[in-house]
Amino acid sequence: MAKTRKDPNEMSFLDHLEELRWHLIRSTLAIVIVAAVAFVMKDLIFGIIFGPKSLDFPTYKFFCNIATYFNIDSEFCGDELPFTIQSRLMAGQFSAHIWTSIWSGFIIAFPYVLWEIWRFISPGLHENERKYSRGFILTASALFFLGVLFGYYVVAPLSINFLGTYQVSDVVNNEIDLGSYIGTVRASVIACGIMFELPIIIFFLTKVGLVTPEILKKYRKIALVIVLILSAIITPPDVASQIVVAVPVLILYQISIYISKLVLKRQAKKEKQHAQ
Known part of the structure; x- marks a missing residue:
């Protein structure tokens, strides 16, 4: 196992690499263990993944109720989505089972990986920096899981409903490959989980001096365009879905500006105390 931690100031470059190696090994081991549990709990995991395939899914019911209230015909109302999921490869289902378990292991073990x-990075921080960053794991994990839930309950069902029902002609039936369906759900969940880490990313970029509130405000319009482009990539090509995804990300961007201000304010206060 790993050796006793040395003083970071006395560690060589190779010592740091060795330390990093053990952190990566433990993180990978945690993901593998959770993935093994997810592999055994196949019915639960795939029941969750195939949830957006049914029109009984909470998101569809929500939009259906809104449409019904305003007397509007909606594709969210009905018995089932007009497409089937199939596996056309000999090892298709087994391969999907393995990779889905691995990605499930990563998502569930994310707090431990953090x-x-x-x-690994905390020994290189000053005591005050460690003090101000104590909530890092809890906050980052909460944001990640919030993004995962947003991806699962908003982005994934909107994407599946639109793409699964879209037809260029009545003579073409939608028979979706298993890997394609799972990939859509996975991309929606992981992408949103990472996007919701924006405040944490801005916090550290501000700490190292790469980002300031002024820069964030100056490039807010450019950020808006980038967010809309990302929304267009991970959602169906309709304005409503893009807005649904873009709004929380823009809110997170505004929160990031506040966080950047707070970091600089604390740094200025600390420098003032040192000067006295």
Whole structure:
């Protein structure tokens, strides 16, 4: 196992690489263990993944109720989505089972992976910096899982409903490949989970001096365009879906500006105390 941690100031470059190697090993081991549990719990995991395939899914019911209230015909109302999921490869289902378990392991073990990352970088921080960053793991994990839920309950069902029902002609039936369906759900969930880490990313970029509130305000319009482009990539090509995804990201961007201000304010206060 890993050796006792040395003083970071006395560690060589190779020592740091060795330390990083053990953190990566433990993180990978945690993901593999959780993935093994997810592999055994096949019915639960795939029941969750295939949830947006049914029109009984909460998101569809929500939009259907709104449409019904305003007397509008909606594709969210009905018995089932007009497409089937199929596997056309001999090892298709087994391969999907393995990779889905691995990605499930990563999502569930994400807080532990963050903890290992934090254990690696925290010795290089000052005591005050560690004090102000104590909530890093909890906050980053909460944002990630919030993004995962947003991706699963908003982005994934909107994408599946639009793409699964879209037809260029009545003579073409939608028979979706298993890997394609799972990939859509996975991309929606992981992408949103990462996007919701924006405040944490801005926090550290501000700490190292790469970002300031002024820069964030100056490029707010450019950020808006980038967010809309990302929304167009991970959602169906309709304005309503893009707005649904873009709004929370823009809110996170505004929160990031506030966080950047707070970081600089604390740094200025600390420098003032040192000057006295």
